[in-house]
Amino acid sequence: MPFFIGFVAILLVGWWWFPRVLFSVEQQPLRFSHLVHVDDAGMACEDCHYLNEDGSFSGLPSTESCAECHTEAMGEDPEEQRFIDEYVNEGKEVPWLIYQDQPDNVFFSHAAHAAQDCTTCHPDVGGSDTPPLHYRNKLTDYSNGGYRIVFGRGVGVDPAYSRGTMKMWECERCHAENGQSNACYVCHR
Amino acid sequence: MNRRTFLSFAAGAGAGLMITPIPWKLTDDISIWTQNWKWNPKVPKRNVFFAEMASKLDPAGTGVRVALVDGVPVGLASSQDHPLSGGGVSALAAAEVGLLMSPARVRQPLVRTEAGLAPISWSDAEALLAEKLGRAEGDVAMISGDDTGTANEVFAALMHRLSGSFYMMPGEAQSAHKALEKLGGEGHLAYDIEGADYVLLLGADALESSGTAVRNARAFSQSHPSGQPATAKYVYAGPVLNNTAVVCDQWIQARPGAAASVALGLAHALMERGATARANGLDAFRRDVAANYSPARIERETGVRADTLRKLAAELAAAKRPLVIAGSEFGQGAGARALMAALGLNAMLGRINVAGGVKIVPEAPAVVQGAGSAASRYSADLVPFLKKLAEGKASAGVLMVYDANPAYALPQAELMAQAVRRAGFTVSFSSFMDETAELADLVLPSSMALERYDDVYTPYGAGQAVYSLNRPLARPAFDTRATADVLLSVARRLDIDLGYLAFKDVLRAKAEALGADWKALGRGAVWTSAATTELVPDLSAAAAPAPRAQGEGLLALAPVAKHNLGSAKVALPPLCAATVRGSDLMVQMNAKTARQSGVAEGQAVRLSGPGGEMTARVHITEKVMTGVVAAPLGFGHTAWDEYSRGLGDNAYKVLAAADDPETGLSVWSDTRVNIATA
Numbered sequence: 001m002p003f004f005i006g007f008v009a010i011l012l013v014g015w016w017w018f019p020r021v022l023f024s025v026e027q028q029p030l031r032f033s034h035l036v037h038v039d040d041a042g043m044a045c046e047d048c049h050y051l052n053e054d055g056s057f058s059g060l061p062s063t064e065s066c067a068e069c070h071t072e073a074m075g076e077d078p079e080e081q082r083f084i085d086e087y088v089n090e091g092k093e094v095p096w097l098i099y100q101d102q103p104d105n106v107f108f109s110h111a112a113h114a115a116q117d118c119t120t121c122h123p124d125v126g127g128s129d130t131p132p133l134h135y136r137n138k139l140t141d142y143s144n145g146g147y148r149i150v151f152g153r154g155v156g157v158d159p160a161y162s163r164g165t166m167k168m169w170e171c172e173r174c175h176a177e178n179g180q181s182n183a184c185y186v187c188h189r
Numbered sequence: 190m191n192r193r194t195f196l197s198f199a200a201g202a203g204a205g206l207m208i209t210p211i212p213w214k215l216t217d218d219i220s221i222w223t224q225n226w227k228w229n230p231k232v233p234k235r236n237v238f239f240a241e242m243a244s245k246l247d248p249a250g251t252g253v254r255v256a257l258v259d260g261v262p263v264g265l266a267s268s269q270d271h272p273l274s275g276g277g278v279s280a281l282a283a284a285e286v287g288l289l290m291s292p293a294r295v296r297q298p299l300v301r302t303e304a305g306l307a308p309i310s311w312s313d314a315e316a317l318l319a320e321k322l323g324r325a326e327g328d329v330a331m332i333s334g335d336d337t338g339t340a341n342e343v344f345a346a347l348m349h350r351l352s353g354s355f356y357m358m359p360g361e362a363q364s365a366h367k368a369l370e371k372l373g374g375e376g377h378l379a380y381d382i383e384g385a386d387y388v389l390l391l392g393a394d395a396l397e398s399s400g401t402a403v404r405n406a407r408a409f410s411q412s413h414p415s416g417q418p419a420t421a422k423y424v425y426a427g428p429v430l431n432n433t434a435v436v437c438d439q440w441i442q443a444r445p446g447a448a449a450s451v452a453l454g455l456a457h458a459l460m461e462r463g464a465t466a467r468a469n470g471l472d473a474f475r476r477d478v479a480a481n482y483s484p485a486r487i488e489r490e491t492g493v494r495a496d497t498l499r500k501l502a503a504e505l506a507a508a509k510r511p512l513v514i515a516g517s518e519f520g521q522g523a524g525a526r527a528l529m530a531a532l533g534l535n536a537m538l539g540r541i542n543v544a545g546g547v548k549i550v551p552e553a554p555a556v557v558q559g560a561g562s563a564a565s566r567y568s569a570d571l572v573p574f575l576k577k578l579a580e581g582k583a584s585a586g587v588l589m590v591y592d593a594n595p596a597y598a599l600p601q602a603e604l605m606a607q608a609v610r611r612a613g614f615t616v617s618f619s620s621f622m623d624e625t626a627e628l629a630d631l632v633l634p635s636s637m638a639l640e641r642y643d644d645v646y647t648p649y650g651a652g653q654a655v656y657s658l659n660r661p662l663a664r665p666a667f668d669t670r671a672t673a674d675v676l677l678s679v680a681r682r683l684d685i686d687l688g689y690l691a692f693k694d695v696l697r698a699k700a701e702a703l704g705a706d707w708k709a710l711g712r713g714a715v716w717t718s719a720a721t722t723e724l725v726p727d728l729s730a731a732a733a734p735a736p737r738a739q740g741e742g743l744l745a746l747a748p749v750a751k752h753n754l755g756s757a758k759v760a761l762p763p764l765c766a767a768t769v770r771g772s773d774l775m776v777q778m779n780a781k782t783a784r785q786s787g788v789a790e791g792q793a794v795r796l797s798g799p800g801g802e803m804t805a806r807v808h809i810t811e812k813v814m815t816g817v818v819a820a821p822l823g824f825g826h827t828a829w830d831e832y833s834r835g836l837g838d839n840a841y842k843v844l845a846a847a848d849d850p851e852t853g854l855s856v857w858s859d860t861r862v863n864i865a866t867a
Contacts, residue, residue: 002194006201014209022214056237093259103225139218141227 057110241713243657244282245638250645284762293830295634296667319682325586329353334593342560366567368528384545387508392448393516397432400650430812442814446859447491452530454487458502470729477732510545524856579608588612598757600844601800641671658710740799740861754823760833774837798862799845803838
């Protein structure tokens with residue numbers, strides 16, 4: 001009986017308590033609604049997220065580009081007014097939390113991965129009214145869109161679920177599956 | 190709980206632990222944690238924005254392309270399209286980003302108190318400066334080291350209104366302005382090096398530290414395509430096989446400061462071949478050249494053999510588009526004579542205002558009333574003034590220093606530092622805590638080029654008129670301001686109306702006066718003009734006897750300037766720290782000179798010259814001509830940061846300037862020193 005109690009107790013600790021201690025949960029600084037922009041305003045993903053001419057990726061729109069429409073409130077949402085007061089009028093950039101923040105030792109080119117669907121790596125937020133919570137690993141600062149551990153393809157995070165900071169094995173697996181080089185210098189330059 | 194129960198519980202927990210993520214996840218995360226230390230600075234993850242700007246650290250105004258993320262500069266590369274870079278970048282221009290966060294930067298205004306320099310607010314600092322300037326009216330002097338900026342107009346106009354004196358730090362631009370003035374011209378000396386098929390460099394280290402060196406190096410590279418015959422011949426005459434000489438097609442050994450003599454010796458040899466020139470005062474020029482610059486005498490005085498000189502003259506005469514560029518080997522102290530002589534030689538070759546020759550580029554129109562012309566701003570000679578100040582024979586109630594470090598980078602550096610101390614109230618506008626700022630009573634830190642509005646108009650040696658505008662691309666790293674804006678504000682406090690509220694307005698007026706598109710300039714475009722000013726040089730004074738060498742030593746001192754070691758304004762940039770090994774300064778001489786001087790490789794020595802002494806170690810190399818000791822500049826800093834302080838000794842201390850009353854510009858490119866074991 002004590003063996004069973006110890007066994008179950010540590011399972012609870014490991015699977016319930018440990019993730020909650022390891023990860024901090026943060027909300028985006030603004031409740032940005034993709035739904036409103038896509039459905040109501042009829043905007044396309046590429047209006048805000050696009051490749052520059054030089055191949056670099058413009059992933060987050062600047063406050064200046066948001067202010068092309070939002071110099072004054074267009075709706076009645078208090079979050080929009082807060083955005084105008086705190087960021088547009090102050091000339092500040094919104095410190096968005098990035099779900100797929102990769103470490104500095106990795107070079108990643110969006111241009112080279114343009115044939116992939118965005119949701120292969122990113123959470124599908126195009127239809128969201130509230131951005132997903134941002135989970136940050138307190139030890140590594142790596143991010144996760146959510147936290148669920150599965151068995152099989154490496155112990156850690158289910159990439160199909162989390163869409164968080166990508167681990168090296170995930171990059172390598174996709175490269176191997178698509179016949180791309182896995183040489184060190186491909187990503188570590 | 191007994192022992193058995195506890196052990197059973199622990200065994201269950203241990204077994205269960207293996208199928209929880211705790212050991213596996215923690216092991217993985219700890220390995221990542223140790224590879225991405227949180228205290229290491231991270232590259233900000235925002236859009237990368239590229240912008241063009243012209244370097245102000247590089248005296249050649251090289252164009253660079255800066256990468257910025259959210260107002261933070263994260264990288265710098267060469268600018269492909271800028272006419273002064275053409276895809277190249279110098280070590281000084283490359284330091285524009287790295288030096289923003291240099292530990293030597295002055296982070297806020299400072300005022301001298303009994304306890305040393307202490308922080309002061311900008312408002313109080315401006316009020317203090319206004320009060321001091323108001324009291325010292327008529328006894329005010331300002332030194333500027335910015336050879337390309339319109340900011341000088343603001344400073345000169347303010348000095349004019351305060352009945353003060355305005356000085357430029359000596360350098361190639363001053364030599365060029367003075368030489369042109371003495372020959373009856375006005376404007377900027379420009380060299381169409383791309384169009385020349387024979388380039389003779391007399392002393393001027395044109396591929397490393399002289400003129401538009403990056404552009405010159407590109408021109409050299411294009412004229413020497415790999416695996417194909419060269420389309421132009423480059424010849425360097427100087428005492429050291431420096432970075433220019435080492436790639437040139439020919440190195441001719443000539444003693445330090447010999448540029449004027451060699452140029453006039455060549456004129457003599459050309460005259461022997463019947464050459465003439467479209468110039469005034471030709472008879473006096475011919476007479477002086479014939480009397481004082483025969484090839485035999487040149488061989489005796491400069492070390493250039495008479496037959497080599499005649500062969501050079503024949504090659505110049507045979508070339509279709511020859512170009513002669515003269516100067517000091519280290520960019521300072523050439524006076525006016527080397528450039529006057531070279532202009533005379535170029536005139537004899539018919540190479541003034543023609544393709545591949547010397548171009549006289551017009552001055553940019555002045556836009557600040559009272560600033561005078563560029564030539565007038567270069568007319569006063571700084572070194573004699575500072576000497577008199579140090580000796581108590583002149584006074585300066587307020588001495589303001591902008592973009593210059595006279596306490597370090599002038600001949601007799603220790604005497605120059607004394608002059609700064611002797612001034613009634615010294616104000617440094619340096620971005621960095623340099624030797625002059627350390628002595629100042631008030632330090633009003635200037636924003637760096639990436640943080641401020643500024644401009645670059647036709648650096649010395651550019652092939653044509655060039656104008657670039659810099660705008661604040663980066664957020665100021667510290668509490669600094671553009672000096673021109675500070676002095677416009679101080680002028681208002683003194684009820685002096687200079688016609689502008691902000692320096693940006695001055696620059697807009699400058700762009701308009703030039704006919705440049707302000708918006709295009711703001712996007713990084715460069716305005717150029719091929720217009721030239723007519724010059725029929727008056728050569729009557731171009732071959733007058735030059736001042737004698739300074740010092741009675743047995744060896745000639747050849748200071749060597751390299752951009753990776755900094756400049757007269759900037760100490761060794763941190764990014765170049767790896768290019769310096771050890772902490773000793775190595776002076777170089779060949780084996781014969783070492784034998785004659787009784788010194789050996791690695792030996793500690795003391796060089797004593799007319800300006801003072803310096804210590805160094807000896808390195809023996811055949812890259813230096815006999816009778817010459819070469820000393821790199823940029824060492825011996827007592828201020829700055831841990832990268833540059835405490836490395837070797839300062840060669841400027843040994844130099845001393847000779848007066849040259851006829852040109853009004855001191856000369857210190859020919860200094861004799863003695864060497865002794867330390």
